[in-house]
Amino acid sequence: MSRLKWSCTAKEAVVPNRKDASPSLLQQGPREVSSLMAAELHQTIFMAKQERHKNLFLNYKNLNMFPVELLKDEGLQFLERLYMKRNSLTTLPDNLAQKLPNLIELYLHSNNIVLIPEAIGNLARLQSLDLSNNALQLLCPEIGRLRSLRHLRLSNNQLKCLPPEIGDLQDLETLDVSMNQLMSLPARLHRCVSLQNLTVDHNLLSHVPRQLCWLHRLNQLSMAANRLTFLPLDLGRSRELQFVFVDNNADLKGLPSYLYNKVIGCSGCGLSSRAMEGELGEQLGEVLVGLPAEVKVVGSEADNVVPLEELAMRTLHRMYRHRPADLNVLPPIALPKSLLDLLQFPLGHCHRCSQVMFTIIYPKLFPLRDTALAGVHRRTTVSFVAYCCSSRCLRPFDLQG
Template sequence: MNIDLWKIILVAKQEKHKKLFLNYKNLCRFPHELLKGGGSEYLEHLYMKMNLLTTLPDNLGEKLPNLTELYLHSNNIAVIPEAIGTLVKLQSLDLSNNVLAILCPEIGQLKSLRHLRLANNQLKFLPSEIGDLRELQTLDISTNCLTALPESLHLCFALQYLAADRNHLTNLPRQLCMLPNLNELSVTSNSLKCLPQDLGRYPELQYVYVDNNFQLYGLPSYLYNKVIGHSGQLTITVPDEIQTIGTENDTVPPLQEMVMRTIYKFYHTSKKGLDLLSPNSLPRNLCKLLFYPLGHCHHCSQPMFTIVYPKCFPLTETPLAALYNGRTKMSFVAYCCSIKCLQVFDLLS
């Protein structure tokens, strides 16, 4: 370690600094001098951008117990040790522009984490434990190698901003629609073929960007009057979980659909529903549907489980969308629960 860097660390420890800037120092290893002796326990913000770090020490949480922000943008970090979970007060973690291939499950132990930035890495999946981050507000996982997002993301109740641009996503989990505070979703430059039917159903979601998903046409009508980046002709592609696409000749929904709607209503309105419908009383896939239906009717909000009745609105004018790159026309599709709702629903109503 050069003498200037040693002096910076020494002064920070002696004067009990809360912030320490070690950006652009050509560090090949984490400075162990920072973790020796006393003084480091007062540190709350540590910035180490544009270095050559490859990993982090296992005793980071023990030596820096009050750390709330760790900024490691643009290093060569390939592995995050399991001990990352000991940074219990950490609120912001930036590991963008590294070479991470795996995110350890212990990331879920950071119960205070609010901002997690992992853009420009080599991640192929996210651990399900990411759903344990109940305080998480920002998640940036753009420019990785992800082919899917974990369903557990819907447990991040505080999530407001989710960016997953430039990955290899072919679909989004429908549970994502359940996030009560999600305000901005950006999934540009993926391989998406369809979007969850309920996406945009909650008014909190205001900004949706899906540019450069070349097989994605026909956005859910819940996204009408959102600020959207997308344009294209209309082709209807529905999730594989949908068993039937209804037409105006189908006067009666399938028996399984009617049974599921009845059970759903009983389950959510009857005080005895929770007792009578235990997790073992139905097949796992049907039990899961009771909590997370495939979608809700765009006219009456009736939950749907096996069948949808799509209604197409090709190249519809959307004034708010004109704010985004001057694009004024989008193709939308409404998913309805019956012929009656299909005939009544109007995109502008």
């Protein structure tokens, strides 16, 4: 998810370093410092108007309100990119589009913005809008009028829903709404026909609209740390979708077969919610990553019998998983903590039947021509490996599902 890049021109507004502006600034009192910063801000905006700058940097200026100097007279008609990161803004002016009509990129990361005015929809040329790390609780429907918008970043806010009008953004390529309180995604999102990267990590999603499968240009889909219980069966059918991350969805126990030739992240899936909430759940990442190498035994397709150790682990896993929730009821067999940890968090699940696996896996290698990467890496050895719990599951496994 790359940001727009540009080369600095001679007419950019270069804001001098505070140390350069005044060597004794740190020795001044609060009132003098505030006065100096205000004078510096005024001078910066004045120069931007006089020299018709296209880029203006007002990051770290301790702004509580949008600078009135930007909105006086005709405004900055030539300004294309405005950066106001890490200030204390709470809203935007209604006449923003009137005074800054040629804005292409508006960067407002890390402010205290609670709402954006309906007039935001008048920024007809806007291509990139970053409102990450603010206090947004609601996104106005007029956001759908930004028909030139290509990148919309709204991560780490307090959004509980997205307006259906977001589906009107047909040029949108990147949408990041991670770390919010979303319980669903609008079905009309599939009308964002140019969408390539969708990030919805750390929300409250229990399901994914099947219409997302119709996003034929979607390349990366990230929905980690939600409450997903299943994924649409058609997800991954598009050849363009190559990266799917659903890590830490505790109740997600299976994946659509179309995802088996993709890059998939699913660590921490298939675990009970109760296990996730406990002490072991807090150490989930350490348990999954820190397993000893000797545990990760690879079986061969010629093996017809699963080792007794593996069968015992699978049986114990079922016994412990389905025991009564009452903490006073002891498990049928007392086991050491190291073994209990392994039982709570198996290495993975069979790509064919979703059976848990602990000490042995059966890999099946698919040649490059059978994967969605065929034709892209013509001279490199790229292949997909499916992991199964037994040779019985391995033999009928294929990429067509």
